[in-house]
Amino acid sequence: MTQTPKPSPDGPAASADGGDVLLEMTGIVKRFPGVLALGGVDLDVRAGEVHCLLGQNGAGKSTLIKVLSAAYQPDEGEILWEGEPVRLTTPVAAMKRGISTIYQELDLVPGLTVTENIFLGHELATAGFSRRAEATQRVRTLLARLGHSEVDPNRLVGDLSPAGQQIVSMARALSHDTRLLILDEPSAVLDQEEVDNLFRVMRGLTAEGVAIIYISHRLEEIRQIGDRITVLKDGRTVATGLSVEETPTRELITLMTGRQIEYVFPERPAIAPGRDGTPVLEASGLSGDRFHDIDLRVHAGEIVGLAGLVGSGRSEILETVYGARRSSSGTVTVNGRRLRRGSVRAAVAAGIGLAPEERKSQALLLDQAVYRNVTVSSLNRFSKGSFLDSGAERRAAEELSRSLDVRPAGVDRPVRNLSGGNQQKVVLARWLLRDCKVLLLDEPTRGVDVGARSEIYNLVRRLADEGVAVVVVSSEVEEVLGLADRVLVISEGSVVHEGPATEIDESKVLDLVMEGEVA
């Protein structure tokens, strides 16, 4: 199945020589107790190329880059650096070879300045006194090389935008004479313009001969920036050295998931659900921090999507309906009963459930067992006079996780060890256990791989068919249009359009959002 590397085509960022192999990894194996994380990975990276690493969540991408940056030691396999076998024993050793990694979660100190962060750990100093002028000067040079001379070296990193912080991370990597730069999903926190900027910087670096390993879920980005692709699945290389230009997307998805995805979105019911009946969830004239005068009605069995840009107020609307934020005016009712303002418990008691945007920090108890994460909102149901029946808890959680197909099975493992998609299922199971009437989903497929996404979509549709009123918020317009029955387009905190999802397309939504921006 593994393909031999082909010569790189002259992509936009291909270097002049286009052939010097900088890094070659063969047969890399990494085991953890009870788990085979990498079961034989091959990868070769050339100087001056952008090599994309593709794979679903859990395919082993993060483990691989941790091996490469020497955060983990491989159990088997060989690493050649410029043709010579090397053992990277510590992260510092990897850094000395010129391998720099920029992780998903940026590792910057918010309370220090840009300059201090960039030289953290290798400060310019004489007898303990820092040579501040020289450091600032060198930071200016680095930032200019990245095309971001507008960043002030003396600003606190905590005051910068996520994009600005990423620039600082890159500058830090470059301060080490980097020859191989590893970027782990750098675009996840960026908007389109910032992504373009990032790509410009990446092209500049490859033109200087730096090799880049680029990890992203977004296939369209790989088309834009990548030269060659390696695909991982279940800890093994299934294809390496694929040319970006010559490999169709369908083939990539097939390689990643091992099956063709025919229908990404589930079909809508033939008859539009409950338009005539009274709505289950009704928000009237709801105003808050970043939105005003929102009317939202959701009927049983209906999926309503909120489309809009980051910062349009869509997440705030959901959180306010849920009571996690206090509205300044307006009402929220469930089945005609008005909810107390700013009270999560009132919302939960009325049958609302929220799957928040930041799953790990806002929804999960990462170190606790799956079943405890499922039952945490329904403890009273499993207690007699406040004594818990943990057998009944486990049984209920097992039944639900089987019905939602949470993998791996077994409700006693810590939820931390599940993939993003399965963690999302655990959050959904929590609310299903309460027989919730309204489900609020904020970015339901963030951090969920392509294969598991359609599973989540099918699941959401199934819940709606069972009579749950669903509200979906997503930055991906396709997701909202594909999943929802009815769509509300939000711009600048107001609803600028409302109508059936089938009667509007992506470009219309974007037009509406832009119009709102101008107005």
Added chain:
Amino acid sequence: MSDTPTGAVTQADTARVEKEAARRAEPGGLGQLLRSGAGHNLGLVLALGLLAVIGIATGGERFASVDNVMTILRLAAVIGVVSIGMTFVITGGGIDLSVGALVALSSIWCTTVATQTMANDIHWIIIVTTALLVGAGAGLINGLLIAYGGVVPFIATLAMMASARGLAEIISARKTQIVSVPGFTDALSRDIFGISVLIWIFAIVAVIGWILLNRTTFGRRTLAIGGNPEASRLAGINVRRHTVLLYVLVGLCCGIAAVMLVSRTTTGSATHGQLYELDAIAAVVIGGTLLAGGRGTIVGTVFGVLIFATLSNVFVINNLSISAQAFTKGLIIIAAVLLQKRFSRQPGS
């Protein structure tokens, strides 16, 4: 981290992992034993055993007598009750530095009530109730400041530590109050089945604490809040009210400890409970409760208390100074925490 090692298993591995998990899920299995913290408890038993061996080797009969064991347990009882309360607060993600001061305040408040109301007429129940109410009331103030006032636990309870001790000194005018309420000192200095009532109280508090933490919704919510307060709030748990209850609980434990101390010494004093906060935190931490919250063990705490009590008994028997005792205690805390870090490290977490 987008990849977790578990996500990348092959089918064969999945089957193995699932079998493993199934085995762990069986009650009473070896996995269950280790996961429940018994592995860690085994380490604590060994440490206690080692101390006993040292005690027998150096003290012989004087150490290995029933009387001496009872002395150790009596010594452990008062700080033990405080430590059980502390376990809950720490598991819930907080800390209470005011426990020592609360013991002093509760003791002096109840003995003042006893001495001012024509000593002989007062019923012992009033003394006990006073101590418990003062402890719980001060805990309530701590809890309200932390949960609703937004003061961090370290600062709120540090302030309480200073104020409660100060108030105790004001009430007592820095004098030790001696009580001799019939029925009170008698009742608590008695033995039941040859074991002091103080030890029985500690045992009962520990058992109730274990049930509360491991078998009730209260315990589960404590673990949830300590593990992730924001997720707990969004899951519909009343995090603020629960936090208040945790501090009331530890305050109540301080009240119980005060009653035990008053009966043992027949005095109330503003100097009672010196450094109890440090002893309790040390016992909780070497017991295996996570200082950051989210994981707690009552059994571990009981062992932690017993280890320190035995240690100090061994030192007393050998006529070694309090200073040498304190020094060794510090070493034990560091050793225990280092060992814990070593054994609790897991891949991918």
